[in-house]
Amino acid sequence: MASIAINGVRKDYGAVPVLKGVDLAIDSGEFVVLVGPSGCGKSTLLRIIAGLEDLSAGEIRIGDMRVNELAPRDRDIAMVFQSYALYPHMSVRDNMSYSLKLKRTPAERIAEAVKRAGDKLGLEALQDRKPRALSGGQRQRVAMGRAIVRNPKAFLFDEPLSNLDARLREQMRFEIRKLHRDIGATSVYVTHDQIEAMTMSDRIVAMNGGIIQQVGAPLELYDNPANIFVAGFIGSPAMNFIKARAVREDNRIALYVGATKLLGMPAPDRLPDNGEVIAGVRPERIGLLPSSEAGVAATVELVEPTGVATVVHADIAGQQLKLFTTERLQLDVHQPVSLTIRPADVCLFDPISGERLRVPR
Template identity: 65%
Template sequence: MASIQIEKLEKSYGHVSVLHGIDLDIRDGEFIVLVGPSGCGKSTLLRMIAGLEEVSKGEIRISGNRVNELHPKDRDIAMVFQSYALYPHMSVAGNMSYSLRLRKTAKEKIATAVTSAASKLGLEPLLERRPKALSGGQRQRVAMGRAIVRQPKAFLFDEPLSNLDARLREQMRAEIKKMHADLQATSVYVTHDQIEAMTLADRIVAMNGGVVQQVGSPLELYDRPANLFVAGFIGSPGMNFIEAVYGGGSVKLHDGTVVPLVAPLSLADASKVTLGIRPEHVVLSSGGAGMSADVELVEPTGFGIILHLALHDLPFKVFTLDRTALSAGPKVSVTFPAEYLHVFDKEGTRVV
């Protein structure tokens, strides 16, 4: 397989700048997920690695070799797109073997490669079918099989599960995870779905506005988000934010409530901060202890319950496994355990 190095990469369309100095080192055999909202530049970055977009500035190296000027076919990579792009007149086996037949690979090697890939993806009973006789999940597996038989240096996935329903996406996430464990292939995966990012990635690259916001393991981004964007994007339901003022080792909310912190911060007293806490870390208090909040909506999810509250007239969510919350009255009390608090300075950068 291959390592991929990206240095000071920029992309502009005329006077419109899309990517701003991207630096990223992808290790051999690593599964990297590029995640962020629509328009953040993640698909553009993937297409530049593939050679489908020209580099405005910077450098891309695959296995140590500069590939900026190489055509896509010469980079020895395979892409799996959101659309399956299968040939309707060919069988599953024909679609999977097409690139090898174009290279005039020996028939014995083609048969071995197709059989091996079909076995990994559970496609063996389907090899003679045409795409129209397959489900969406089966078609996506064929598209993955077509990439696997090439034995490329790297796999690039561009939102491959977006067209599938929720159950199929869950199934295909498992298929992709198993494939990566089996092949140990260098993989770069683009998605706007942070659940996909959390479940698939060795490391997540969180992007916004054409800039890398944070790179780290899924739990690093979840437990210690670098800034307000990452904190709000990673996690479902998203993190709650409350404006506050720091002083004396605690923060004071607008209504005068003092919330203690685990330790003092390297901030001047009276500094404006944003306090963050995830819905699953909020504690519903008994006996009226804590801050009072109005219950606006109770949303059962099966596994747990999401309470939509108004705290200090701001939207606030609590996630709980306690089913007695289904009968929550018009008001509840909440407390914030200090060990689960996140604090961001006025620029939105993490302080603790």
């Protein structure tokens, strides 16, 4: 087990920058998830940590050793690939013992380690099978087993669950997390699925355009996003973004959507000159009342019952927003309703830079 330090890492493919200066410190034993849309550089960063890609500038340290110049085999890390990358011509046992054989570990020690990992992952009965005779979930487990037999300094996961169906994915999420709790190894996990990021990580690293957008605990990113990208990426259904106009009233502002006043709230530390802002509100933070009561007038556009909850698409002065309620409401399309939004639940963003406009507490 070891910490990982990523200092000023840049990666260019020809003239195209993929990572534009990434700094990140991962503590020993921590489970960190790199999340972002495709092309954000998260997999490249993982492959750089693994040594499968060279970096253009910067430094990677695993433990207290600089590993920039080390080949993957000398970095003492294990990696689980999206495709699992099991050796098709080898049995499960041989797949799992391959790394130990390369290290010339004595046969009885290999057998012991493979058995221990196999027991932990429920692979006892499959040891003599070839990968092609395994189901997706079993292959995934073998890939994990191949990683844990080695007892490496760190685990790297490259979208390991994206080839599984939804139910299995949920189960493997749980199993990977449990495994991490048992073993406690430093883990870096890449995914584009924000639910995986939220549910599995100690800390999320949200990336976009080759830059780290925000690092923090899952709920911190959820409740307190640093910019509009993080706000929109984390959470499902996604945060609502309402184009609004802020009108200053002493040290408070009033937010207007068209001619409709949305709410009044404390003024942020700065405001764009024209007063245009984007107000972000989580769908579950919007209250829904019959139209007679006080609130912002809106009309129902679409109702999506999911069983657990109902997603209501509403229209405020021509802008769409989604809200999320666990109450079973009888709503008709085009029905007028009132929405309530608490000022504390609103995140304001600069529409040009996308940066959060902080409201002093």
